[in-house]
Amino acid sequence: MDTEYETPLFFHVMEYAGNADTDVIDMVSGNPDWEPPAALREGLHEYADGDPDQFQYPPSEGLLELREEIAERRGVATEQVVITNGAGEANYLAMARALERDRGIEIILTEPVYPYYPGKTTMLGGTTNFVETAADGQLDPDDVCAAASDETAAIVVNSPNNPTGAVYPRETIRELVAIAEENDAILVSDEVYDHFDLAGRFASALGFDSDHRIVTNAFSKSLAITGFRVGYAIFPPELVENAKSRHMLVNVAGSRPSQYAVLHALRETGPDYYEQNRDLLRERVETFTDALDAAGAEYTTPQGAFYVMARFDGYPGTLENVERLIDETGVAGMPGEAFGDSRGEWLRFALVSPRVEEAAERLARYFE
Amino acid sequence: MDTEYETPLFFHVMEYAGNADTDVIDMVSGNPDWEPPAALREGLHEYADGDPDQFQYPPSEGLLELREEIAERRGVATEQVVITNGAGEANYLAMARALERDRGIEIILTEPVYPYYPGKTTMLGGTTNFVETAADGQLDPDDVCAAASDETAAIVVNSPNNPTGAVYPRETIRELVAIAEENDAILVSDEVYDHFDLAGRFASALGFDSDHRIVTNAFSKSLAITGFRVGYAIFPPELVENAKSRHMLVNVAGSRPSQYAVLHALRETGPDYYEQNRDLLRERVETFTDALDAAGAEYTTPQGAFYVMARFDGYPGTLENVERLIDETGVAGMPGEAFGDSRGEWLRFALVSPRVEEAAERLARYFE
Numbered sequence: 001m002d003t004e005y006e007t008p009l010f011f012h013v014m015e016y017a018g019n020a021d022t023d024v025i026d027m028v029s030g031n032p033d034w035e036p037p038a039a040l041r042e043g044l045h046e047y048a049d050g051d052p053d054q055f056q057y058p059p060s061e062g063l064l065e066l067r068e069e070i071a072e073r074r075g076v077a078t079e080q081v082v083i084t085n086g087a088g089e090a091n092y093l094a095m096a097r098a099l100e101r102d103r104g105i106e107i108i109l110t111e112p113v114y115p116y117y118p119g120k121t122t123m124l125g126g127t128t129n130f131v132e133t134a135a136d137g138q139l140d141p142d143d144v145c146a147a148a149s150d151e152t153a154a155i156v157v158n159s160p161n162n163p164t165g166a167v168y169p170r171e172t173i174r175e176l177v178a179i180a181e182e183n184d185a186i187l188v189s190d191e192v193y194d195h196f197d198l199a200g201r202f203a204s205a206l207g208f209d210s211d212h213r214i215v216t217n218a219f220s221k222s223l224a225i226t227g228f229r230v231g232y233a234i235f236p237p238e239l240v241e242n243a244k245s246r247h248m249l250v251n252v253a254g255s256r257p258s259q260y261a262v263l264h265a266l267r268e269t270g271p272d273y274y275e276q277n278r279d280l281l282r283e284r285v286e287t288f289t290d291a292l293d294a295a296g297a298e299y300t301t302p303q304g305a306f307y308v309m310a311r312f313d314g315y316p317g318t319l320e321n322v323e324r325l326i327d328e329t330g331v332a333g334m335p336g337e338a339f340g341d342s343r344g345e346w347l348r349f350a351l352v353s354p355r356v357e358e359a360a361e362r363l364a365r366y367f368e
Numbered sequence: 369m370d371t372e373y374e375t376p377l378f379f380h381v382m383e384y385a386g387n388a389d390t391d392v393i394d395m396v397s398g399n400p401d402w403e404p405p406a407a408l409r410e411g412l413h414e415y416a417d418g419d420p421d422q423f424q425y426p427p428s429e430g431l432l433e434l435r436e437e438i439a440e441r442r443g444v445a446t447e448q449v450v451i452t453n454g455a456g457e458a459n460y461l462a463m464a465r466a467l468e469r470d471r472g473i474e475i476i477l478t479e480p481v482y483p484y485y486p487g488k489t490t491m492l493g494g495t496t497n498f499v500e501t502a503a504d505g506q507l508d509p510d511d512v513c514a515a516a517s518d519e520t521a522a523i524v525v526n527s528p529n530n531p532t533g534a535v536y537p538r539e540t541i542r543e544l545v546a547i548a549e550e551n552d553a554i555l556v557s558d559e560v561y562d563h564f565d566l567a568g569r570f571a572s573a574l575g576f577d578s579d580h581r582i583v584t585n586a587f588s589k590s591l592a593i594t595g596f597r598v599g600y601a602i603f604p605p606e607l608v609e610n611a612k613s614r615h616m617l618v619n620v621a622g623s624r625p626s627q628y629a630v631l632h633a634l635r636e637t638g639p640d641y642y643e644q645n646r647d648l649l650r651e652r653v654e655t656f657t658d659a660l661d662a663a664g665a666e667y668t669t670p671q672g673a674f675y676v677m678a679r680f681d682g683y684p685g686t687l688e689n690v691e692r693l694i695d696e697t698g699v700a701g702m703p704g705e706a707f708g709d710s711r712g713e714w715l716r717f718a719l720v721s722p723r724v725e726e727a728a729e730r731l732a733r734y735f736e
């Protein structure tokens with residue numbers, strides 16, 4: 001095998017936008033533009049003044065106090081929690097663990113898809129099987145049931161969803177866990193946007209106890225620190241040891257200053273912080289979709305996460321068109337084609353800029 | 369394949385030592401006990417006060433300024449440098465990249481071996497082929513030449529060496545590069561202890577330009593920050609893109625506070641810092657080996673790195689004996705058997721404690 005896996009386009013588009021001559025409103029990445037909690041900065045200062053031994057390897061699976069804090073919040077045993085280098089590594093470990101069970105090499109993904117998932121699948125020697133979601137991004141468990149078989153190693157879902165903004169109801173999650181069990185597969189539930197459940201409908205896969213589900217998450221979005229790289233995966237007890245081994249063999253351990261600051265922030269940050277950020281996003285959704293209405297664009301109103309997918313007549317969501325939009329309007333989005341064929345006509349805009357209104361106006365003017 | 373790779377014992381022994389009732393002198397890990405440079409702490413404070421956008425994803429391959437700083441110091445193009453989550457990820461990427469070339473699945477390792485290498489090899493689907501080193505830890509290139517074949521994907525070496533303390537002369541490195549070229553394999557040269565070249569004999573594989581060598585390194589040891597997780601790999605131009613893809617698909621990016629602090633420390637720290645730490649280690653080597661002489665133990669005097677391997681008559685280097693030594697003398701080392709059969713009689717002691725003299729005295733008393 002010479003490498004066939006593809007690199008997601010995010011960094012490429014961000015770079016293109018960054019190199020543009022014009023003033024560009026960045027709606028490419030999933031980078032929050034709001035403040036991290038004050039306690040996060042405090043935690044980092046505190047760490048910077050610590051003893052030299054604090055600067056050395058944390059336990060491979062992460063700082064014990066951080067794992068305990070997460071375990072208590074999520075209602076699982078500390079031993080099930082592995083701190084990872086962001087949700088990226090958490091998903092990598094979860095998918096690798098599912099494939100290592102040797103119960104098939106197929107990974108079921110939803111379409112449109114977060115592009116890291118197929119990339120990871122191919123890198124790990126698996127094959128992809130896409131299940132299409134509805135226009136509003138909802139996933140029909142019957143479609144997953146029909147797609148699942150002996151060959152299925154894992155079903156990977158993401159709710160609140162990037163890019164569609166769909167939040168799967170409790171019943172969907174329950175059925176997905178059952179389908180994983182029936183097919184001796186693993187449900188990998190990526191819940192990194194759980195704090196951005198804008199409509200109050202989020203259900204975690206942790207609500208359904210099972211040896212067949214792994215839950216992944218991170219503090220990247222919830223604490224506005226995508227660059228810190230602190231995430232976690234919660235494994236069933238019988239799957240956790242080998243996942244810890246892979247984590248150790250790939251990364252040895254995660255970054256201790258980051259873990260320390262996150263622990264401090266978790267302990268000292270109240271629910272107001274998260275609620276404020278949800279309010280901000282709700283406002284931005286309204287502002288942006290109002291302007292899309294004015295521009296006559298089709299779009300989905302997100303129930304969660306950071307993104308609005310929009311479709312402008314005669315302007316398909318290709319990389320070329322995204323670059324043209326950057327050059328001609330100064331608005332940078334992601335090409336829908338990056339998320340699969342089903343959204344090839346669409347563009348994805350991340351609401352992570354204070355200039356969401358201006359961006360929408362620029363788009364409205366351009367597509368008039 | 370259900371997982372067969374083994375987890376290195378380091379964390380296990382560290383935990384055992386940490387849980388002991390007695391006062392234990394920790395000579396297990398490769399964790400420096402000396403101060404990081406003052407500029408590292410400054411850098412972290414500076415970062416903690418940065419704008420929110422500084423808290424978001426760095427470029428996947430690492431902060432550009434850090435890659436430039438490394439490229440300039442190492443005399444390579446910036447594009448060849450990938451910042452990794454420590455040397456651990458750097459070696460993982462390098463070995464994966466060698467295997468992906470599809471020129472064989474065998475990885476040649478030296479014996480005694482740093483136990484992460486065989487663990488990574490097995491995890492990546494490769495097979496190991498061990499070449500024994502001499503009593504003083506030196507590697508005979510003729511032995512590597514005899515072991516290498518069409519099946520060889522990579523030759524992984526580590527100089528200054530963990531655990532033997534050997535530093536390979538320039539001629540050895542030159543021949544290893546040539547052997548990699550002749551067999552269409554990749555020399556992976558792990559140079560993480562390059563700043564701890566105690567006898568002034570270190571030669572980097574970067575001194576021999578080749579499309580067949582990857583050099584890995586980290587700031588974990590040189591800046592006394594094993595917990596920060598900042599390392600790097602330098603790839604030949606034609607191998608770097610796929611390595612960046614794997615890095616992105618596994619980790620997305622590395623920790624930005626860590627990278628920022630390391631950049632600041634590199635810029636502001638003069639050669640004195642490194643020289644002081646070498647002096648400290650040279651003193652500890654002398655103190656410890658003097659006491660080993662007094663105890664009648666066999667040992668090798670390290671030319672570099674942090675470790676002394678010692679052999680006490682009738683006390684083989686098993687995990688059981690290491691645990692007994694912790695309980696009965698309060699000195700924690702690593703079992704020689706963790707590094708392969710050839711050093712099954714030996715124990716490894718890391719000189720990362722200010723109590724090296726006391727540790728040696730305890731050992732002398734115990735083995736008298």
